Amino acid sequence: MPGRTPEIVFLQMACTIEPSVEKKAQINTFLAQTKINWNRLYTLAERHRLTPFLYNTIQSLPEIPDKFLVALRTSYQASATDGMLKLHHYRLLDKLLADHAIDHIAYKGIYLAEHCYPNKNFRISGDLDVLVRAEDAFKTTHLLEQHQYQLSKKHTLYYEDGEQRLLTELSEISLFKLFYNDSYFNIDLHWKILCFNKDYASFDLDYIRSNKGFENEIQVVLLVTHHGVTNIWQQLYYINDLYFLLNNRTIDWSWLMQEMRRYGMERIFLVGLYWCQNIWNLALPSSVQQLVDTAVIHKLADSYEKNWESNEPVAFSKQVFNQFIYFLKAQTRFKIQAKICITFLTSRVFRASTFKIGKKLIYIPKELGFVTVFIRAIRSIYKFLPASH
Structure with a gap:
């Protein structure tokens, strides 16, 4: 290797x-x-x-080594306990939303642990990701606030600028609830799931409900959107997620590949499948196997794989740029390449933003969104200046 x-x-x-x-x-x-x-x-x-x-x-x-095994056992036991608590908490959340007639789905970590992994303890979950309709976003937020949840500081600033501004400028908000000492339950409440950025494409609950019979396939689309496009396959558990979402499940591969092509995610998906085979020996239909077994997919997989070796995830500012580069490299159609380039620029210029100056979080409304371009430029230049001693 x-x-x-x-x-x-x-x-x-x-x-x-x-x-x-x-x-x-x-x-x-x-x-x-x-x-x-x-x-x-x-x-x-x-x-x-x-x-x-x-x-x-x-x-x-x-x-x-005994020392290594003890540390690993401690980490495993802690994550297993954390996972059980989060799963129990999600079931309470699921019931709370259902009791108030709020249509919703879970996806990513908590969904995969509950429905896909043969052992729930093997999927370490972070935030609870829940998707609701836009018209239910504030109803859900108020309901959670009544149950001791709080908005993050960043999203409170957006909220204070108006509910409609929050819905149009963002696709999700984060809420947290104190559990024990310094431990919190965190919910990422989505009304849209962005593919690359808000101007490129997004998925909402109506998209999911309108494609009845394709629930498994849609979960794959959402997973590739998050793990592959947004997070550039930079962690190995992303591959495990894709494998367990596909393994021993009925998949309409024709429909799924059509959706992947529609949103420019076909090659990114094929890269994930390539690793599912290398790590897990995932069986694929011959038509899909032929697409995986191409030099261009193997070369693309090699470029993504370099991110695995770092001890830390890719820094956010670098990741944003890498999203753009990897997504662009994965395209074969000029129309999609042009859309990626245009939306990469527009989604970052005409929008509200927050910046941290010292310990204070500053909010810049959409009307001044162009100012954020200069602020980002200054911050980027500052990062490359030699540190003063």
């Missing part, structure tokens, strides 16, 4: 639910022949949210 460090290779080998005798023998052979940086392996396992898989796979293997 040229180009990959031993730690990344090891994490990929650990992605299994019930390690077979052959898999354990393969890992033992690998460990005998390879020097592992155990501190870096732990850091990468945490970053890629793979501690449950890693602990499950290596807990009974010989030659694993």
Whole structure:
């Protein structure tokens, strides 16, 4: 596996639910022949949210340092407890919204843990992502506030500029609720799920409800939008999510590929499938397999894969630019390439924004949105200046 460090290779080998005798023998052979940086392996396992898989796979293997195994066990137990609490909390949230006749769906982490992963403890979840209709966004927000949830500081500023401004400028808001000591339950309440940016494309609850019979396929579309387009496949658990969403499920591949092409996500999806096969041996229809087995997909996968090696996720400012570059590189149609370029600019100029100056969060309304271009430019230049001592 040229180009990959031993730690990344090891994490990929650990992605299994019930390690077979052959898999354990393969890992033992690998460990005998390879020097592992155990501190870096732990850091990468945490970053890629793979501690449950890693602990499950290596807990009974010989030659694993005791200190490493103890740390891994502690991390696994903490994430499992956190996951159970969040799942219980989501079920209460689901009932609360249903009792108030608020149509909604969950997607990403909590949905996958509940419906796709064979062991719920193997999917480490962060925020609870819930999609409602735009007309229900404030009804839902007020309902959550009545149950001790609070808006984030950033979204409070948008809210104070008017409800309509919030709905048009943003696609989601974050709310949090104190649970214990410094622990919080966090909800990302969406009324649109953006594909690349607000001017390019978005998915709402009506899109989902109007495509009855394609619930599995739509979850794949939403996942590729978030994991592939927005987050440039930069964490290995994104691949696991895609695998468990597809594995042993009835998929209308013709409809799914058509939707991926429609939104310019076909190659990004194929890259995800390529890794699902490399890590999990996912079986694909021959028509899709032919698309995966092309040099252009393998080359694109290699460029994404370089992001796995970093101990930290790609910085937000760099990630925004990488979204643009990777999405543009994945296109074959000039019309979509042009739309990507145009919307990359327009979605960042004519919009409201917030900036942090010292400890104070400053809000700039849409009418002054062009000013934010200069502020971003100054901030970007400042980042490249040598640090003063």
